[in-house]
Amino acid sequence: MLIDYSSIRAVDLSHLVPEIKRLDHKKLIVGKPGVEHYSLLAHITSQINNGLIVELGTHHGTSAVALCSNRSNRVVTYDVKDFFTANKPDNLERVLGNIFDIDPSIMLQAEVIFIDTLHDGTFEQKVYDYLLDNNYKGITVWDDIHWSREMINFWSKLPNEGKYDITDIGHGGGEGPRGNISGTGIIDFSGKIHIVK
């Protein structure tokens, strides 16, 4: 899996704007890489074919629409509340509920997992521990690693091996409770990430 900064900057998601119904999110999905993370997500999904991507934290569906941009992939997205307003892509499956109350083992089949949920550090740690304990071999992308003290704490305690802070091509905008930027990180359980700046 290549994280190629110039390819991410060249991603054009303007064709997806009509799929987003929330007005402010129409601007977000075409937001500049380094400010918004949707081009990064589309770049990642463009490199997987006929694979499974799991998303934790659907919200209005903006990131799910970006993750679905390669239609050959199956994307399964989870949220504990139903906020969804986007046009649902054919390759998207929505699940309402906490993945640990349903079946977390689906994550072990996913090439990529995108985690963008509560940001209190506890759910994130639970996901990380589950993946580690179950010998996960894919790639995880974490939104908002700088967003709150709890997220900074979670992120800083993880081992450095396979851990990449790619906020500069991901979600560098946003405003956390203390005015922090959002931040985007990758934890590579696959050993196959190659980053080209």
Ligand SMILES: C[S@@+](CC[C@H](N)C(=O)[O-])C[C@H]1O[C@@H](n2cnc3c(N)ncnc32)[C@H](O)[C@@H]1O
């Ligand atoms: C920041 S929003 C997600 C934004 C979305 N990924 C995007 O970029 O367009 C966070 C979402 O996580 C959801 N959430 C909170 N706890 C969760 C959990 N345990 N599992 C799944 N979703 C959860 C919230 O209900 C909320 O909709």
